[in-house]
Amino acid sequence: MLESTPLVQSTPLVQPAKLGRVAAYEWSHRSAQVFIAAALVFTGVAVFVGDTFFLRLATEALIYAGLAMSVDLLLGVTGMLSLGQALFFGLGSYASTLVLKHVTPSFWVAMAVALAVGTVAGAIGAVLSIRARGVYFALITFGMAQVVSKVVYNTRSIGGSDGIIGIPVIKVNLLLFEVDTASPAGFFLLVLALVMLLYFGLAYLLRTPAGRVLVAVRTNEARVPFLGYQIRNARFLAFVVAADLAAFAGALYPMLRGFVSPELMYFNVSGDAVVTVVIGGLGTLIGPIYGSVVITALKSIIGTYTDHYPIVIGALFMLAVIAFPNGLMGAVDTLRARRKGGSP
Amino acid sequence: MKTRLSTVSLALAGVLSAASAIAAEPIKIGVVTPLTQTYAPIGQQVRWGLELATKEVNAAGGILGRKVELIFEDEEANPAVATQKAEKLFQVTKVDFLTGTVNSGSTLAVGQVAERNDRLIATTVSFSDAITGDKCSPNVFRVNARAGxxxxxxxxxxxxxxxxxxxxxxxxxxxxxxxxxxxxxxxxxxxxxxxxxxxxxxxxxxxxxxxxxxxxxxxxxxxxxxxxxxxxxxxxxxxxxxxxxxxxxxxxxxxxxxxxxxxxxxxxxxxxxxxxGYSPEIDLPANKKFVTSFQAMAGAAPDLYGADSYGLIYFYKAAVEKAKSTDTAKVRTAMRGLKWMTPQGEKEMRAGDHQAIQDMYAVRVEGGKFRIVSKVAGTLAVGPDSCTRF
Structure with a gap:
C-alpha cells in the first residue's frame, strides 16, 4: 500500500529523475484544473435548476476532502498511517463552533482559532505519537482520538452527547464582497477555493527542501540522516501540518451543517478518510479530493436504494483496490501513459 | 348551445380530474432511523410501528383521502449522517413530515434542518430532556416520554x-x-x-x-x-x-x-x-389489538419504540385532519394541544414545549418478567414546561 504512490514515487533525492517528477506535478495540477472546471460547471447547472441539496452535499464532500488530504500528507507522502485524524477535524469544528456561537460570528476569527487549536493539539499529538512506527503509530493516533471523543462526549458544558446546535449563519467578509454561508452556491465556491488553495499550498510545500525530506522519510528513511536531516523533525512537521489541515477542514463543517457532535471525532470519520485516500490515489494530494466526491456521492445515492449499502460500498472498495491499486489517479495515469505509447 | 355546454362540462371534468389527481398524490413521510449498526434493533421497532400504522391508515382511506407513503433513510445513529439524509428528504424527495431519529444529537440537529427548511419533525425515541427543554424548537415534537x-x-x-x-x-x-x-x-x-x-x-x-x-x-x-x-x-x-x-x-x-x-x-x-412509558401488558383494548397486529406482522413483540412510532402516525393524521392541510404552520397549530389515541391510551401534545403528556407506569420484576404495579397519571409525571423559545 505504501509503495503505490504515482506522484512522488520517483525518489528524486537519490536519482536524477527530476524531469519525470516535475512532469508528474504538472499533470497533477492539470487534474486539479479539471476538477475546478468540473466544479464550476456543476455549480452553474445546479444554480440553473435551482438545486440546493446537491450543492450542499458537494460542499460536504469538499470539507471531507480537506480531511482526506491531511491523511494523504501523513500516509501517502510521509508514510505514517493515522487512524485518528478525525480528532483534529473534530477539534477544529468545536473550536469554530464555540467562536461563532459565543465569541464573534466572524469567519476569519473562527478559522484562525481553529488553526491555533489544530497546531497546539497537533504538536501535543506529535510528541506523543511520532516516535512510534507502523502499527504502533496507527494505534496511538486511534487511541488519542478515542480518548478525546469520550471526553467531549461526557463534557456537559460543550453539549456532551447531544452536541451543539444553533450555530449562526454567518457572512464571510472577502473584502470586495461577502459570502453568506446559507447560500448553497456561494458557500460551495468559497469552500472549493479554500480546498484548492490548500491543495496548491501543499503541492508547493512538497517542492521545498522541507517537503522533499517528508517524501524521503517515506521512500528511504535510513538514508535521510546521512543527508543531514532529522527524521523526527520531518515527522513532526508532517504531523502538525496534517493536524492543521484537518482542523481547517473541520472548522468549515459547522458553518455548513449548523451543528457539531462528538460523532465527528469517531473512528468512522477517520476510517472513511483513509479509505478516501486509498480510493483516490495515495500520495497524489488531488486523488483524495476526487475520492471524497466519489465516496460522498456513492453513500448518498446507494443508501437511498438499499439498506445494505455498506455491503455495496465495501465490495466497490475491494474491487477498486484490486483493479486500481494506485487509486483513481493511478488508473488515469496508466491510461494516459498507454495513450502516449510509453510506460509512465 | 349544446357544443358550448359540452365544452363547459369537458372543462369541468378536466378541473375535477386535476383536483382528484392532487388529492390522490400521497403524503410523504420521511423516516431517518438507524437501519444498520448498533442501534438497528431500535430502528427496526420504529420501522415496524410506522409501517403497521401506515397500513391501517391507508386501508381506512388514508389522510384527507391521500395515501401515506414512508421513505426510509439510514440514520446510522449519527447526527452528521442524519442531517444530510434529512436535507435530501426535505429538498429532493420533498417529504411533508419527518420522523425516526434515535440519537438525541440527531434529533436536535435534524430539528434545526427542519427549521431552516420550514418543515416539522417528531421523534418517537430520543429521550434527552434538552429536546423539549432548553434546546426546544418550534419545528420539533416529541411523542415519547423523555428521561425526566x-x-x-x-x-x-x-x-x-x-x-x-x-x-x-x-x-x-x-x-x-x-x-x-x-x-x-x-x-x-x-x-x-x-x-x-x-x-x-x-x-x-x-x-x-x-x-x-x-x-x-x-x-x-x-x-x-x-x-x-x-x-x-x-x-x-x-x-x-x-x-x-x-x-x-x-x-x-x-x-x-x-x-x-x-x-x-x-x-x-x-x-x-x-x-x-409503555409495556405490552397495558390493559387497554387499543393496546391488545395493537400487540396482536404487531405480533402478526413483525413476528416479534412491540417495545416502547414500536408503540410510540405506531402512535406517531395517528398523531400526524389527527393533526392534518384538524388543519385540513399539510401546510407547516397550519399543522403546527393543529398539533399544539392535540389529544389523540395510542396503544398507551390518550396522549396530549403540550403546546408550550411540544412534549407529549402520557400516562406512565411503574413496573416490577416478578418471575423474570416486568409486571405493571401502578399507573402514574401523565400530568403528575410530565414535569414543568422549561421551553422558552416559543
Missing part, C-alpha cells in the same frame, strides 16, 4: 409506596449516569423523601463491596441505581451475597434491568422497580 418523565413516574410511585423514604444513590461515573441520579434525586426530594448517600462507581466496575460499608451505615430503605448491562449483574449479585437486599427496595433507571440482562440476573433482579 420516567424518573418522575418512579418517584411518584415511590412516594405513595414508601412516603418519607431514605434513598441511597449509586450511579455509574459518567455524564448520563450523573444526570439520571441528579434527576431522580430532585424528583424524590421535591416529594419529601430524603437522600442519605450518593456514590458514583466507575463504568465496568468489578467489585462493589468497598461501597457497601458506606451504604450500610446510611441505613437506606430505598436504593436507586442507574448502572447498566453487566455492571447491573455484578452489582445486584454482590448486594445479594453481602445480604444487603433484605428490607431494601431497589429501584432504578429503565436501562438498568432490560430483557437483555434479565436472564443473566436471574433471581437477584426480583422485585426491582422502574418507570416506563
Amino acid at each position: 418523565q420516567q424518573s418522575a413516574a418512579l418517584a411518584e410511585w415511590l412516594n405513595k409506596e414508601k412516603p418519607g423514604a431514605s434513598v441511597f444513590f449509586l450511579g455509574p461515573d459518567y455524564e448520563m449516569g450523573r444526570n439520571t441520579v441528579a434527576a431522580f434525586k430532585a424528583a424524590v426530594e421535591s416529594r419529601g423523601m430524603k437522600t442519605v448517600g450518593e456514590i458514583f462507581a466507575p463504568l465496568g466496575n468489578k467489585d462493589y463491596s468497598p461501597f457497601f460499608g458506606q451504604m450500610r451505615a446510611a441505613r437506606p430503605t430505598v436504593l436507586y441505581t442507574s448502572v447498566a448491562g453487566n455492571d447491573t449483574a455484578r452489582f445486584f449479585t454482590q448486594l445479594e451475597e453481602y445480604g444487603l437486599r433484605k428490607n431494601l427496595l431497589i429501584v432504578g433507571a429503565s436501562g438498568t434491568v432490560t430483557s437483555q440482562n434479565m436472564g443473566a440476573l436471574g433471581a437477584v433482579a426480583e422485585g426491582y422497580v422502574t418507570g416506563v
